[in-house]
Amino acid sequence: MPGSIKDRVAIVGMGCTRFGERWDVSAADMIVEAVYQAYEDAGIETKDIQAAWLGTATGMTGMVLSEPLRLQYIPVTRVENACATASDAFRNACYAVAAGIYDMVLAVGVDKFKDSGISGLGDGGAPGPSHAMEAESTPPRQFAMLATTYFSKYGLSFEEGKHMIGRVSWKSHQNGMRNKNAHFQKDVSMDTILNAPMVAWPLGLFDCCGVSDGAAAAIITTPEIAQSMRKDPVYVKALQISMAPRDGNFNTNYDFLHVEATVRAAEAAYKEAGIKNPREEISMAEVHDCFSITEAVTMEDLRFSPRGKVRDDIENGFFDLDGGLPVQLDGGLKCFGHPIGASGLRMLYEMYLQLQGRADELLNPGFPSRQLANPKLGLTHNLGGSPDGCAIFVGIVGLPGV
Amino acid sequence: MTLPEKPLPGINADTKFFWEGCKSQTLTFQKCEQCGYVRWPPSFICPECHSKRTELIKSSGKGKVYSFIVYHRAFHPAFERELPYVVAIVELAEGPHLLTNIIECRPSDIKCDMPVEVVFEKRSEEVNLPLFRPSFPK
Numbered sequence: 001m002p003g004s005i006k007d008r009v010a011i012v013g014m015g016c017t018r019f020g021e022r023w024d025v026s027a028a029d030m031i032v033e034a035v036y037q038a039y040e041d042a043g044i045e046t047k048d049i050q051a052a053w054l055g056t057a058t059g060m061t062g063m064v065l066s067e068p069l070r071l072q073y074i075p076v077t078r079v080e081n082a083c084a085t086a087s088d089a090f091r092n093a094c095y096a097v098a099a100g101i102y103d104m105v106l107a108v109g110v111d112k113f114k115d116s117g118i119s120g121l122g123d124g125g126a127p128g129p130s131h132a133m134e135a136e137s138t139p140p141r142q143f144a145m146l147a148t149t150y151f152s153k154y155g156l157s158f159e160e161g162k163h164m165i166g167r168v169s170w171k172s173h174q175n176g177m178r179n180k181n182a183h184f185q186k187d188v189s190m191d192t193i194l195n196a197p198m199v200a201w202p203l204g205l206f207d208c209c210g211v212s213d214g215a216a217a218a219i220i221t222t223p224e225i226a227q228s229m230r231k232d233p234v235y236v237k238a239l240q241i242s243m244a245p246r247d248g249n250f251n252t253n254y255d256f257l258h259v260e261a262t263v264r265a266a267e268a269a270y271k272e273a274g275i276k277n278p279r280e281e282i283s284m285a286e287v288h289d290c291f292s293i294t295e296a297v298t299m300e301d302l303r304f305s306p307r308g309k310v311r312d313d314i315e316n317g318f319f320d321l322d323g324g325l326p327v328q329l330d331g332g333l334k335c336f337g338h339p340i341g342a343s344g345l346r347m348l349y350e351m352y353l354q355l356q357g358r359a360d361e362l363l364n365p366g367f368p369s370r371q372l373a374n375p376k377l378g379l380t381h382n383l384g385g386s387p388d389g390c391a392i393f394v395g396i397v398g399l400p401g402v
Numbered sequence: 403m404t405l406p407e408k409p410l411p412g413i414n415a416d417t418k419f420f421w422e423g424c425k426s427q428t429l430t431f432q433k434c435e436q437c438g439y440v441r442w443p444p445s446f447i448c449p450e451c452h453s454k455r456t457e458l459i460k461s462s463g464k465g466k467v468y469s470f471i472v473y474h475r476a477f478h479p480a481f482e483r484e485l486p487y488v489v490a491i492v493e494l495a496e497g498p499h500l501l502t503n504i505i506e507c508r509p510s511d512i513k514c515d516m517p518v519e520v521v522f523e524k525r526s527e528e529v530n531l532p533l534f535r536p537s538f539p540k
Contacts, residue, residue: 141489144471152469152514201472201486201509251449252497256469 013042082384087344176331212337246389351378
């Protein structure tokens with residue numbers, strides 16, 4: 001019988017850079033910034049780290065991490081798993097501690113895209129069979145098809161559907177404008193969102209997340225050591241990856257209404273964490289909102305909303321900061337952009353701060369609090385690839401005894 | 403200024419039969435002789451039952467729009483002159499889902515489930531590209 005990660009490892013320190021157009025720093029600078037924040041938070045030094053996992057979509061080998069940190073010949077593994085990269089680096093670091101091989105490890109995610117010479121992420125160049133007409137297959141196309149199909153199958157008019165996904169982005173901007181680390185910190189109105197230029201109809205400019213630079217880091221140890229280090233460590237409850245066979249684009253069975261790998265990863269995570277009713281039991285979530293429709297469909301795939309009914313929850317503010325299940329409390333990919341190798345740990349950082357009651361350490365002066373009253377369990381989700389074929393991570397962290 | 407050429411599909415041993423069929427204005431698909439699954443894109447074994455026994459069938463070229471979107475930003479500069487254009491998944495009567503363009507129709511007139519039929523656009527000596535248009539007169 002396979003084991004469970006629940007309460008077998010804990011996070012004792014985290015750090016995260018400001019995300020955005022970081023022309024003034026290198027990826028190495030951002031690694032140092034995030035990791036030294038995490039060191040300070042945990043009260044440790046470089047010499048205490050026994051092994052490290054580095055998530056990056058662009059850098060090669062663990063030396064991307066060992067060089068800037070001057071790690072002295074300890075094991076470092078470079079992890080790449082598309083948008084789940086940072087979360088998978090964290091997952092592997094947790095497993096090494098749970099296995100009893102190490103008791104103080106580091107997981108880091110970093111990417112720097114703004115000076116890469118391309119706008120957006122290109123076509124991904126995914127490995128595998130060469131299909132016939134790939135030249136027209138961009139991420140906005142792949143995800144916009146979810147929207148067209150969702151509107152059609154559930155009987156939403158264009159105006160109703162467009163307002164629903166616009167409301168997703170509006171909510172994230174309401175949260176992101178309160179966050180000092182966010183790339184986009186402006187208050188964006190529904191009018192601006194709904195009237196923005198189309199990119200891939202029905203997705204307009206504000207239905208798409210940005211591209212940015214950033215890094216984030218976590219320090220993981222055993223629960224016993226964690227309790228000796230601080231009063232409020234955050235415990236890992238579930239870590240799940242699901243990899244789709246990448247045939248859905250052409251498979252007649254694929255409905256363009258859901259993401260099967262998210263469903264699989266979420267159900268495995270709920271089982272691992274002992275969660276029966278995620279809508280009631282999960283306090284908050286950071287999910288992969290590469291596009292507004294992605295977040296909407298993910299709410300159903302995670303069982304936060306009944307199938308086909310997410311519009312009611314979105315329009316009623318269920319996922320707002322003061323709603324029943326706040327989502328994208330830090331602003332999400334919508335406000336942070338998406339340095340692929342860093343996003344998963346950036347999401348985890350918000351869950352970590354919220355669980356410790358420290359979210360307002362990042363509050364923009366003069367804005368109302370982002371801190372939830374009594375969060376117990378936080379969920380993070382990454383979708384790497386396209387709806388019909390992707391690498392999915394679902395993780396859950398929380399307080400002890402939950 | 404010369405406009406860039408539109409990119410052409412790569413033809414390999416697996417896909418050759420499909421493009422040969424297109425040259426004679428026919429959509430050809432592989433059908434599994436064991437389980438009957440009609441598949442796309444071409445593959446050596448059946449993705450459903452893993453059998454290698456395969457026959458080729460001719461498609462009627464009729465289908466319906468399963469999903470579609472409208473490009474307002476071209477991915478490749480060769481397509482810029484056609485903006486806004488429609489990229490769609492067409493569900494053929496025989497089953498396969500084909501990623502393609504809908505032409506001869508205003509983007510705002512397209513709906514999911516609307517009937518379409520194949521029309522071939524000659525792009526080179528080797529490539530007749532299968533596109534789709536509404537299969538009823540306006």
